[in-house]
Amino acid sequence: MVELNEVFETNTMICDENLDVRTITMGISLLDCCDSDLDALCGKIYRKITQSAGDLVRVGDEIGLDFGIPVINKRVSVTPISIVGSSACRTCDDFVKIADTLEEAACSIGVNFIGGFSALVQKGMTAADQMLIRSMPKALSRTERVCGSVSLASTKTGIDMDAVKLMGTVIKETAEETKDRDSVGCSKLVVFCNPSDDNPFMAGAFHGVTETDLVINVGVSGPGVVKTAISKVRGENFEVLCETIKKTAFKVTRVGQLVAKEASKRLNVPFGIVDLSLAPTPAVGDSIADIIQEMGVEYIGAPGTTAALAILNDQVKKGGVMASSYVGGLSGAFIPVSEDRSMAYAAEIGALTLEKLEAMTCVCSVGLDMIPIPGDTGAETISGIIADEMAIGMINQKTTAVRIIPVCGKRAGDRVEFGGLLGSSPIMPVSKYGCKGFIDRGGRIPAPIHSFKN
Amino acid sequence: MNRVVVTLVGKDHIGIIATVCNYFAENDINILDIKQTTVREYINMMMIVDLEKCSRQFSDIVCGLEDVGKKVCCVIRVQHEEIFDMMHRI
Incomplete structure (x- = not known):
């Protein structure tokens, strides 16, 4: 029989901490x-x-x-x-x-x-x-x-x-x-x-060719729940911090598992996976940046950020894996700048830069996400940014992505409002130095040596 | 059995539980368990009820209890029990 405190804990997550x-x-x-x-x-x-x-x-x-x-x-x-x-x-x-x-x-x-x-x-x-x-x-x-x-x-x-x-x-x-x-x-x-065939999140979702005819995939969320949980262990050591994230991720993922199984049953469509990714929204209290900052980093982007994000990503996976029978998709932490209010603020005050975001993508589940850049950024420079991110994914055997927005008519420091879940952000500056000679070479970069496992 | 958890949060006053229980009786909803705590003047209550004999749609019960909540100046939520079992039991 469920206990009173358990019921109220769940409902606090839903009503006050944006669990959905x-x-x-x-x-x-x-x-x-x-x-x-x-x-x-x-x-x-x-x-x-x-x-x-x-x-x-x-x-x-x-x-x-x-x-x-x-x-x-x-x-x-x-x-x-x-x-x-x-x-x-x-x-x-x-x-x-x-x-x-x-x-x-x-x-x-x-x-x-x-x-x-x-x-x-x-x-x-x-x-x-x-x-x-x-x-x-x-x-x-x-x-x-x-x-x-x-x-x-x-x-x-x-x-x-x-x-x-x-x-x-x-x-x-x-x-x-x-x-x-x-x-x-x-x-x-x-x-x-390295895209995922069963990613339920947009804009990158597609139904892989090795998948069954129809499938139900579910993405959960809960940055606010994780942030609240770790705010209760402020000052404690990393063991306590990691255990707290892990236990919270377990609870969040169990809800996803329940909803996925139920949707599968009611629609008579096989259950595919639960994606464990913590996905922020522009709503107050629904931010990945707030979690990193609650861990003790002054603003996301400051030294310590990559380590903090690595902890978050790893513990979410460890907690989530046991909570669901099938885990898949991207499963980690998203870091979309305009969709995360505190991340956009860190970009505005100069704490978070494109280069730091690139470093962060080495340890999180996706990549350079929802980053508005100056409209006059050259196509070759955008290709260079993409190539860097692809290289990180290729060498580290992980998914990486780029969703970057060269906003026409706007310059670094201007503000852009996309509205709704896409949020708002300052335009982030891009290196003024080019890479045309590199991009113009054409052809294919060979697979890395560690891909030859046969 | 069709077990549902009903939670109620609000400022305590006479007649809250009576009003909610009357609604259950009128709709053939059987109460299986009631737990409550009162902190200062606020009441937190949880009921586990069985909708097996209730002929109304679940969405009607949700709306009906929302209205009861307004009447007693409390917030009432209705959820199937599985969400709590899943989250808190391995």
């Missing part, structure tokens, strides 16, 4: 929709998504009501569209038409994002991959809910530097296409090294 289920994401394979006729393909895609996920939003809301926990987002991820559309699409505009179909399907079933307008080009680009990537500026600017991602590198294959160079241009063009909205189109575009 961040997303129930249904992965849908579109491989069976492939057709050489574009109209037929789009018709099949629309029908498959609306028939498979028609009840997703209703069931998500019902589960939220039954357990008294907010289920914030209900989303869909699909098979990378460069594969699905490869035999039907002859031009970039053909891929844009598929993006329109995805948007229409997402609106019809009421999900706020649909991921998978993606290409996996870590070793090279097919003609279809290139067309999809080149269609991204148009596709992402004319849709509200479609998210795109490109895998540019992996530990097994190395880094496709031709694609890295192309993405620098594509990100600039996407920013230009949405310049009337602070270049927000780039917030729906992420590039990866």
